[in-house]
Amino acid sequence: MIPSLFPAAGESVIWRVCWHASLTIVLVQLICCLIPAMPGRMRSWLWRLAIIKLIVVLVWSTPVELPVLPPHHAATATIESSHSIVAALVERTPTSSGWKIGISVLWGIGAGNFLLQIVNSYRELVQFRCQCHPIDHPLLANEFADCVRSLRFSRFPQLLVCAGTGSPFVIGIRHPAVVLPQETWQQLSTAERQMALRHELAHLRHGDLVWNLLAALVRSFLFFHPLAWWAERELRTSHEMSADELAIRTQGCDAVDYGKLLLSIVHQSGTAEFPSTMAVGAAGSVGMLTRRLAAMRFMNRVSGRAVYSSAACVALIAAIGIVPWRLVTPFGSQQPPAIPLLSVTNDRDAAQRTTAEIRISRCSGQQDSPLSKPTVEFSGDSEVTLPIDNEHSIQVAVETNRQESPLTHSVRVTFIENPQSETPKRLFAPRVTLFDGSNAIVQDLDANGEGLKVEVAVSAVPSNR
Known part of the structure; x- marks a missing residue:
C-alpha cells in the first residue's frame, strides 16, 4: 500500500487519497457546524468514521462497482468465436522521472x-x-x-x-x-x-x-x-x-x-x-x-x-462513505448501440475486403465495462482510428495475406493518449497474426489492472458483398 502512493501510475492514487480525504473531512465538519447541539458521543463517532475512511482509502485501491447505470450507456462485450484467442499485452515503458x-x-x-x-x-x-x-x-x-x-x-x-x-x-x-x-x-x-x-x-x-x-x-x-x-x-x-x-x-x-x-x-x-x-x-x-x-x-x-x-x-x-464505490453499467445486461458500418478504402487493393469487429472495454480490476463495438470494413492493407474519449483513441491496422492457405491476417493495435494534442503519445502493441475468422485480445493496463481492452475479430469477405 505505502509504496504504491507514488509509482509510475501513482499520480491517480495520491489524487484519489487527497480527494476522498478532503471530501470526507469537509462533509463531517459541515455536519458538525449545522448541528451545534450534536451530542459529543455522536460527534466523536463522526470523526472516527472520517478516520476510518482515510484508512480505507489508503489500503483499498480498487473501488466497489455498483451496477446501477442505465444499460444504454455501454455495449455488450460477449465474445463468440470457435477459434483460439490470442492475447497480447502492451508493455509500458517505465515513466517514473x-x-x-x-x-x-x-x-x-x-x-x-x-x-x-x-x-x-x-x-x-x-x-x-x-x-x-x-x-x-x-x-x-x-x-x-x-x-x-x-x-x-x-x-x-x-x-x-x-x-x-x-x-x-x-x-x-x-x-x-x-x-x-x-x-x-x-x-x-x-x-x-x-x-x-x-x-x-x-x-x-x-x-x-x-x-x-x-x-x-x-x-x-x-x-x-x-x-x-x-x-x-x-x-x-x-x-x-x-x-x-x-x-x-x-x-x-x-x-x-x-x-x-x-x-x-x-x-x-x-x-x-x-x-x-x-x-x-x-x-x-x-x-x-x-x-x-x-x-x-x-x-x-x-x-x-x-x-x-x-x-x-x-x-x-x-x-x-466508508467503502470507496462508483456507478457502472450492469455487466452483460446491456444491448449494443446502433453503430454504423465504417469503411476504410485503399486504392491499391479495392477488390479485396476484410471485416474487423472491434470490441472496446474499460478494465477496472476484475470487471470490464464495455464501451463500444464498431464493425470496420477494410479494403486491402489499411488502418482506422477510433476515438474513445477526449483523452484516448485506438488505431487498428490490418494486413491480409491472401497467398497463404488458410488465409491469415496481421493485426496491430496502437493506443493513443491525448490524440488532440500536437504530440500524442502512442503505445504500440505487438503485431498479432490471426487465422481467418479468429480474434485477438490486446490490453493496455497499468499496475492496478486498470486500462483499456480491445478485442479484434477479423474475417475476409467476398469482393461482391
Missing part, C-alpha cells in the same frame, strides 16, 4: 519522521510509567473504586500517582491507568477529584486512546494534507466533549457546576504535561478547553431531534 522519485523520497522521509515521533512518545511513556507508583491513600482509592463501578468497567484500571503537578491523564491501551500528579490531587476538593477521575475514566470507557493512535498514524502517512491534521485535532476535541458528557451524567451535576470545577482544576494544576499522542488529559490546550466550555451549553438541553439527526448522519456516513 526524477521528480517523482524525489517526491517519493521526501514523502518517505516525512512519514518516517512522524512515525518515529510516535515510537519515541511510546518509549517516553513507558519510562514515565515506571516512575509512577500505585495510590496508597485509602480515601482516594475508595473514591476511584466508586467512579469505576458507576461507569461499569469490565476490567478495573489502575490508579497511579506521579511526582509534580499538572492535569490528571490516562495512559495505556493494553494496561490502562489513570495518573494523578501528587501535588494536584492534594490541592483538589473531593468533588473536583471525582470529576477529574470520572472524566479520565470516560476516556478509557470510550476507547479514546486507540482512536487517537489511529488518527496519529493516518496523519503521519498524510502529513502533507492539512485536513488530516484538522481531523486529528477535531477527533481529540470531540473525545473531550464526549468524556465531559459522561462525567456530568454519572456525577449527577449541572453543566455549569461542571464547567466551574473544570476551570478550578486548570487554575490549580495548569494544562496537560504528557505525551499527547499516547495519553489523554482532563485539561488539554486552551483552545480545546474554550470549545468544551462552549459545548456545555447544550449538554442539559439536547433535544430528541438533535439526537436523531446526529444518529442519522452517523449511519449515513457509515453506510455510503
Whole structure:
C-alpha cells in the first residue's frame, strides 16, 4: 500500500487519497457546524468514521462497482468465436522521472519522521510509567473504586500517582491507568477529584486512546494534507466533549457546576504535561478547553431531534462513505448501440475486403465495462482510428495475406493518449497474426489492472458483398 502512493501510475492514487480525504473531512465538519447541539458521543463517532475512511482509502485501491447505470450507456462485450484467442499485452515503458522519485523520497522521509515521533512518545511513556507508583491513600482509592463501578468497567484500571503537578491523564491501551500528579490531587476538593477521575475514566470507557493512535498514524502517512491534521485535532476535541458528557451524567451535576470545577482544576494544576499522542488529559490546550466550555451549553438541553439527526448522519456516513464505490453499467445486461458500418478504402487493393469487429472495454480490476463495438470494413492493407474519449483513441491496422492457405491476417493495435494534442503519445502493441475468422485480445493496463481492452475479430469477405 505505502509504496504504491507514488509509482509510475501513482499520480491517480495520491489524487484519489487527497480527494476522498478532503471530501470526507469537509462533509463531517459541515455536519458538525449545522448541528451545534450534536451530542459529543455522536460527534466523536463522526470523526472516527472520517478516520476510518482515510484508512480505507489508503489500503483499498480498487473501488466497489455498483451496477446501477442505465444499460444504454455501454455495449455488450460477449465474445463468440470457435477459434483460439490470442492475447497480447502492451508493455509500458517505465515513466517514473526524477521528480517523482524525489517526491517519493521526501514523502518517505516525512512519514518516517512522524512515525518515529510516535515510537519515541511510546518509549517516553513507558519510562514515565515506571516512575509512577500505585495510590496508597485509602480515601482516594475508595473514591476511584466508586467512579469505576458507576461507569461499569469490565476490567478495573489502575490508579497511579506521579511526582509534580499538572492535569490528571490516562495512559495505556493494553494496561490502562489513570495518573494523578501528587501535588494536584492534594490541592483538589473531593468533588473536583471525582470529576477529574470520572472524566479520565470516560476516556478509557470510550476507547479514546486507540482512536487517537489511529488518527496519529493516518496523519503521519498524510502529513502533507492539512485536513488530516484538522481531523486529528477535531477527533481529540470531540473525545473531550464526549468524556465531559459522561462525567456530568454519572456525577449527577449541572453543566455549569461542571464547567466551574473544570476551570478550578486548570487554575490549580495548569494544562496537560504528557505525551499527547499516547495519553489523554482532563485539561488539554486552551483552545480545546474554550470549545468544551462552549459545548456545555447544550449538554442539559439536547433535544430528541438533535439526537436523531446526529444518529442519522452517523449511519449515513457509515453506510455510503466508508467503502470507496462508483456507478457502472450492469455487466452483460446491456444491448449494443446502433453503430454504423465504417469503411476504410485503399486504392491499391479495392477488390479485396476484410471485416474487423472491434470490441472496446474499460478494465477496472476484475470487471470490464464495455464501451463500444464498431464493425470496420477494410479494403486491402489499411488502418482506422477510433476515438474513445477526449483523452484516448485506438488505431487498428490490418494486413491480409491472401497467398497463404488458410488465409491469415496481421493485426496491430496502437493506443493513443491525448490524440488532440500536437504530440500524442502512442503505445504500440505487438503485431498479432490471426487465422481467418479468429480474434485477438490486446490490453493496455497499468499496475492496478486498470486500462483499456480491445478485442479484434477479423474475417475476409467476398469482393461482391
